[in-house]
Amino acid sequence: MSRTVLVVFGTRPEAIKLFPVVQALGQTPGLKVRTCVTAQHRGLLDQVLEIAGLSPDVDLDLMEPGQTLDRLTARLLTGLGEVMDAERPDMVVVQGDTATAMAGALAAYYRRVPVAHVEAGLRSGDIYQPWPEEVNRRIVAPIAALHFAPTDTAAEALRRENIAADTIHVTGNTVIDALLATRARIAQEPALAAGLDDLADRFAGKRVVLVTTHRRENFGGGMEAIARAIGRIADRGDTAVLFPMHPNPNVVSAMDRVLGERDNVARIAPLDYPHFIRALELAHVVLTDSGGVQEEAPALGKPVLVMRETTERPEGVVAGTARLIGTDEDRIVSEIFTLLVDSQAYSAMARAHNPFGDGHASARIARVIADGFGV
Numbered sequence: 001m002s003r004t005v006l007v008v009f010g011t012r013p014e015a016i017k018l019f020p021v022v023q024a025l026g027q028t029p030g031l032k033v034r035t036c037v038t039a040q041h042r043g044l045l046d047q048v049l050e051i052a053g054l055s056p057d058v059d060l061d062l063m064e065p066g067q068t069l070d071r072l073t074a075r076l077l078t079g080l081g082e083v084m085d086a087e088r089p090d091m092v093v094v095q096g097d098t099a100t101a102m103a104g105a106l107a108a109y110y111r112r113v114p115v116a117h118v119e120a121g122l123r124s125g126d127i128y129q130p131w132p133e134e135v136n137r138r139i140v141a142p143i144a145a146l147h148f149a150p151t152d153t154a155a156e157a158l159r160r161e162n163i164a165a166d167t168i169h170v171t172g173n174t175v176i177d178a179l180l181a182t183r184a185r186i187a188q189e190p191a192l193a194a195g196l197d198d199l200a201d202r203f204a205g206k207r208v209v210l211v212t213t214h215r216r217e218n219f220g221g222g223m224e225a226i227a228r229a230i231g232r233i234a235d236r237g238d239t240a241v242l243f244p245m246h247p248n249p250n251v252v253s254a255m256d257r258v259l260g261e262r263d264n265v266a267r268i269a270p271l272d273y274p275h276f277i278r279a280l281e282l283a284h285v286v287l288t289d290s291g292g293v294q295e296e297a298p299a300l301g302k303p304v305l306v307m308r309e310t311t312e313r314p315e316g317v318v319a320g321t322a323r324l325i326g327t328d329e330d331r332i333v334s335e336i337f338t339l340l341v342d343s344q345a346y347s348a349m350a351r352a353h354n355p356f357g358d359g360h361a362s363a364r365i366a367r368v369i370a371d372g373f374g375v
């Protein structure tokens with residue numbers, strides 16, 4: 001008898017990190033995989049679904065403009081509960097730290113359906129950084145029956161919270177599976193990422209700083225400081241800024257107001273995943289407050305400066321490829337300038353290093369789930 005695994009996700013990073021898991025589960029005899037998207041972030045999610053060739057079995061389409069966290073959570077819980085009543089899965093898989101992951105785990109728990117948590121055990125130790133993600137993932141931990149920790153550090157954090165050691169499996173982060181698989185696809189089919197060729201020509205001879213920013217903690221003053229810092233970086237003639245901008249109005253309005261239009265800055269729409277990988281490859285340095293980008297940049301040997309005060313991904317910092325720099329304007333500018341002028345400082349950070357995984361995390365996850373069912 002085959003067992004049904006329902007994979008639930010709602011945002012771009014979850015889709016990137018789960019499409020290899022959905023594929024691996026689908027290739028495992030004895031498992032039937034079903035997918036449900038909540039579309040907590042519609043546009044960015046759809047970009048990934050299209051590239052991954054994934055058409056969800058259920059689409060709750062819950063995105064509302066200006067949605068509050070409590071209304072979103074309430075709708076997610078009700079919507080996902082109804083899906084679980086209809087699908088009657090044997091297991092629910094959630095990923096990471098979103099409201100979808102938290103509500104998905106809770107809805108499964110209310111139905112006594114076991115939960116598997118992909119990317120378990122990330123902790124900053126501060127419930128407001130990242131907010132509300134730190135608490136979302138902590139809520140999933142006591143519920144989950146299987147914890148797929150990307151690294152030993154994450155596994156250790158779970159053990160410290162008294163999670164039973166035999167339910168924790170160190171698998172690597174599935175983002176590296178997604179990155180390597182998509183890079184291999186681009187190598188076969190360069191047209192998948194050819195849309196940046198014009199920009200690469202325009203910026204030829206300049207060092208490209210790739211910027212992404214979207215964290216809630218940085219909305220307001222932090223975002224304005226980031227905008228001013230980008231302006232100062234772009235004022236250097238030898239440097240260009242490539243900035244695929246998150247559509248969140250808090251990001252867009254701060255950038256419109258403070259940064260405006262500049263020759264050396266390409267503020268562009270969010271890139272689909274193959275194009276974002278190409279952007280990472282074009283980059284000399286990455287400046288970001290993203291979680292996933294902190295994991296991808298080291299894998300490609302790109303120094304990454306992280307605009308946060310704390311990180312739940314210390315592995316890149318320990319390996320020397322990432323540095324936490326916060327959002328002070330002068331600090332951002334001086335850290336970037338150091339990497340631009342000091343070649344020793346640059347090469348110390350620009351080493352391809354993969355503390356986050358080897359590209360086989362999804363296969364390990366599918367195997368553990370199948371073994372747990374005895375299929």
Ligand code: UDP
Binds near residue numbers: 214290293296
């Ligand atoms: N990403 C993308 N296009 C972009 C910017 C980011 O595909 O224009 C990818 C990136 O490669 C990473 C993921 O989106 O895998 C990170 O998502 P985000 O920064 O939104 O969320 P976080 O990782 O901080 O939760």
